Amino acid sequence: MSSSPQIISCSVSMRWGDMDAYGHINNVEIVRMLEEARVHAFGPPGGTGGPGREPAVPLFTDVPPGTQSLVVEHRVRYVAELTYRNIPADVDVWISAVKGASLTIAYVIHDPATHQACVRAETTLAFVDGATGALQRLTPAQREMAAAHTGASVFA
Secondary structure, rough: OOOOOOOOEEOOOOOHHHHHOOEEEOHHHHHHHHHHHHHHHHOOOHHHHHHHOOOOOOOOOOOOOEEEEEEEEHHHHHOOOOOOOOEEEEEEEEEEEEEEEEEEEEEEEEEEOOOEEEEEEEEEEEEEEEEOEEEOOHHHHHHHHHHHHOOOOOOO
């Protein structure tokens, strides 16, 4: 694990409909934003969607046919309000844990105007054989791809 991972920075749109009655982005929409950042950084799950922009690290697109990348757990800490703005939020993404058959992705969502950290979160995902449901261990290539982007947990 690197103490200073190569962080993948991306922009994720805030939609007018994402705002709740208090004027900030609703907690459910925050999880959607995490998914968008994860797909931007590591690609859509293999075999889904059409061709588009290549991800920074094709960790989820370069998987064997029939492999699913399934969410095992989300952990989200709201540290400040993310106020709706008509500009995208800034999201930093990296990997905070690599295990035999799963990995954990860390995120920090920043307000695009104030640059204040508003959300710290992690998502644990596992690779699963879509036909059998069996866990698939990370390959050496996946571990190597993840290595440069692996750093500390946002909850450490």
